[in-house]
Amino acid sequence: MTSTPLVGIVGGTGPAGTGLALRFAAGGVTVLLGSRDPARAATTANDLNTMHSLLTPITGVSNEAACNADIVVLATSADAIVETAAALREQLAGRITVCMANLLKRSKRSFEAVLPPEGSVARAVQAAAPEANVVAAYQNLPAAALADLDRELRADVLICGDDAEAVSSVLALTSTIAGLDPIDAGALANAAGVEALTAILLNVNRTLHGEFSVRLVDLHGRAPSR
Secondary structure: OOOOOEEEEEOOOOHHHHHHHHHHHHOOOEEEEEEOOHHHHHHHHHHHHHHOOOOOOEEEEEHHHHOOOOEEEEOOOHHHHHHHHHHOHHHHOOOEEEEOOOOEEEOOOOEEEOOOOOOOHHHHHHHHOOOOEEEEOOOOOOHHHHHOOOOOOOEEEEEEEOOHHHHHHHHHHHOOOOOEEEEEOOOHHHHHHHHHHHHHHHHHHHHHOOOOOOOOOOOOOOOOOO
16 A cells, blocks of 8 residues: 555544544544534534644544544544444455553553453454454554644554555554554564553553653664654
8 A cells, every 4th residue: 555545433522532543534544533423523523623733634534434444443432442343344345443442450560451351442443343454553542632733742652453555554554643653563463562561651650750651662762664
């Protein structure tokens, strides 16, 4: 996929979906913002277009229509994402489908990762929509930081998937967001580690009184070849 892809965001009216939509549109990517309620999606898209100077406008559509894209991002919450993927399995067949969800719980001491029986939320999505090309990405990015276009992003994005071409497409898409450096982190099985890392980051945020994401450093001090 060499040209700028059309991106659909399922469940796109929540914080994660709107944040990603803004960043993609600011980078010149055409976005279909999906919702179970198309009217709500249209209103949200209009608000985003009015409030921000974007290179391309965001269009509000139904979740089903959002699947008519080159790359589909599932931005629904972790507790609903598998059900959503199953409901849209026909529309997602053959599509690059990005899972950005983390399943977490909070104990008295800290946030903890919860991994479903399939091994990760991304693998559970793949099981629910077996003909989709599922790629895991964006789990470690704070929604508030994505939504604030005045904030400079500085983070690596670990991307996992079994289909090399699908991963390559998501790497290229991620490169359209200023300040994000995408990294191929291997097979979809590795998404378990990336999802669990979000719980660690939330705990670090609390310990160090900041907002942290992922940035990999070469121990020999060499500049990474990205």
